[in-house]
Amino acid sequence: MPRFTGLQAAIVDLDGTLVDTLGDFVVALNAALGELALPPLPAAVVERLVGKGSEYLVRSALREAGGADSLYEAAWDAYQRHYGAVNGRHAAVYPGAQQGLQVLREAGLRLACVTNKPTGFARDLLQQKGLLAYFGHVFGGDAFERKKPDPLPLLEACRALGSAPARTLVIGDSANDAAAARAAGSPVLLVGYGYNHGQPVRAVDADGFLDSMAAVAGWL
Template sequence: MSRFTGLQAAIVDLDGTLVDTLGDFVVALNGALAELSLPALPAATVERLVGKGSEHLVRSALREAGGADALYEAAWTAYQRHYGKVNGRHATAYPGAEQGLRALRDAGLRLACVTNKPTGFARELLRQKGLLAFFGQVFGGDAFERRKPDPLPLLEACRVLGAAPARTLVIGDSVNDAAAARAAGCPVVLVSYGYNHGQPVRSADADGFLDSLAGVGAWL
């Protein structure tokens, strides 16, 4: 049953929405922490920290591992190096991700990926997983002066896509995506399987929830 009419575009999140990247984060963070003689973090802890950009992830991981804030610059440099080596290696596109993107494209929507992951890493990950060609634009956390949950990235993506926010569907996996979409005036749908800081995603303020992105076509 169609839930959305008159859409011009869609903005899709990356980590936790299109691709399960937790393995990459765990390996890169623990590689960086090992260089600083700090203990490794379990995947469940890392998962709770994902979603607000790489800087937040590294700062939070450093604190979780008992490291001093003064170690941040060293941790950041090490993390960037490790992530560049493993980007995509321990990541898998979610079932239904490609089908969902194809349905959005076939509906005539202009597509952008907006993520808090750095743009270079985001484009390379999408390329590896065969998803880059679906997107006219890819904007990472370094593309604008503020990141989600601030609405700026979504508003700028709408401007570049030439689409009105009210006619641009946002698809994500967390309260960050929902909050950014609400502030930008965009309708928003969340997937149920991503990273939401350890909280139930269905408690977020969204217009709908999907267990697989493949189901989005029925709502267009």
């Protein structure tokens, strides 16, 4: 296994990487769709839609349920309300996730969480699950003008961390994370258990894959 040398920092994704939040998404989305008299979506469909930000999730879920695009504002408002109520209730930290963060911190790396989830929801979730203290910065999908897979969030996180992108390890669970890292010039590892829009994650261009976040120790 190759090892990364000279790393200064690490940027870690949230949903599908640190915490399994699919249950929260399913409950909040289906509650919002129910308010609009639309049918609920199965978890397998919701999982395929996760990862590109809340706006994309709500628009896509609305279409999957047969709702008109004109219902988007009402669906968005309902989703935000319901997600705020259930955030973290149906979510669980993945085995090895906290150990992986501890490994990164003990390696002397500065840590940021960069997610397409809204920042407020992300911070609340990390706090609930006992992970917030590991991070010097948390940036959500509303923090910058563009979201992953655009490299902007990673580049801005590197700026905040005071690290060079080439010396900042990115850890995520999807092609979005990998594409953003490649465009930013950062090394990237992907976990094999998260959400990748229904596609095999090991087919994604990445430097390596982790069965558990704890396995990052073998790369440092």
